[in-house]
Amino acid sequence: MKKLAASAIVVALALHAHPAAQRTREPSTDGKLNIIAFGAHPDDCDQRAGGVGARLAALGHRVRFVAVTNGDAGHQTEGGGALAARRRAEAQEAGRRIGVDYVVLDNHDGELLPTLAVREQIIRQIRLWNADLVLAPRPNDYHPDHRYTGVLVQDAAYMVVVPNVTPDTPALRKNPVFMYFEDGFQKPAPFRPDVAISIDEVIEKKIDMLDAHVSQMYEWLPWVAGTLDSVPKDPAARRKWLFETRAIRPTPAVRSALVKWYGEEKGNAVRYAEAFEICEYGTRPDEAMIRKLFPILPR
Numbered sequence: 001m002k003k004l005a006a007s008a009i010v011v012a013l014a015l016h017a018h019p020a021a022q023r024t025r026e027p028s029t030d031g032k033l034n035i036i037a038f039g040a041h042p043d044d045c046d047q048r049a050g051g052v053g054a055r056l057a058a059l060g061h062r063v064r065f066v067a068v069t070n071g072d073a074g075h076q077t078e079g080g081g082a083l084a085a086r087r088r089a090e091a092q093e094a095g096r097r098i099g100v101d102y103v104v105l106d107n108h109d110g111e112l113l114p115t116l117a118v119r120e121q122i123i124r125q126i127r128l129w130n131a132d133l134v135l136a137p138r139p140n141d142y143h144p145d146h147r148y149t150g151v152l153v154q155d156a157a158y159m160v161v162v163p164n165v166t167p168d169t170p171a172l173r174k175n176p177v178f179m180y181f182e183d184g185f186q187k188p189a190p191f192r193p194d195v196a197i198s199i200d201e202v203i204e205k206k207i208d209m210l211d212a213h214v215s216q217m218y219e220w221l222p223w224v225a226g227t228l229d230s231v232p233k234d235p236a237a238r239r240k241w242l243f244e245t246r247a248i249r250p251t252p253a254v255r256s257a258l259v260k261w262y263g264e265e266k267g268n269a270v271r272y273a274e275a276f277e278i279c280e281y282g283t284r285p286d287e288a289m290i291r292k293l294f295p296i297l298p299r
């Protein structure tokens, strides 16, 4: 017993011998990017970044989607722990279908607030993923969970490099680039697409990903919209219906961004796209850095 106790003390001393070495984490050097996207609910990242996630994952880059709430309020007849478990399983399947990692944090749906505790959860996620690029909603949105997810990620945007903040997880040595998902809200300012990416080659994969969220795509969202009767019962027919209702064509602003990045001819030929706006916090990327972060842009 004495011997064991002594060795335990040696281990404890060794762990504390270089506390500074544990305080920060160096950027990864294997040439692969670490991308992390935050959505309020399990299915939010999918709609805004599922195509880009699929394309980056196909090239071997590490992509993680994080739902900040567990989605336990998102249904007309189900709820609580059973719904959270169902939605967690749907999110895992959705991630599997496009090759991205999917994490669902256990915060209640419809009750998210920008508290210090949730900010720390976000900081840990960004640090543990050693993120180069962080994607999140803008903080103006009809849904409070979406709004506060935007605020929480903004609140983390500088703190991820501060070692004394959330010291249980080593701080990043380099601040990631932060970008916003596309949305249609006009106030206080409309979404400005700084980069737009063609997802034509993965649009079917993206719809497959959405199709995994059965409780949302075929039950809750149509129920809220009052269109539940128009959802086909047959799985193949409803998958086709999903494509028709969810494969959205680019807005004029996104089209302009596509032309900027792809040139006149190719940019106008793109059918489906995802676009992102640079957040003013975190590292501000120039054009060369944007090309590094999106190696799926044309050269």
Ligand SMILES: [Zn+2]
Residues within 6 Å of the ligand: 040, 041, 044, 143, 146
């Ligand atoms: Zn949502």
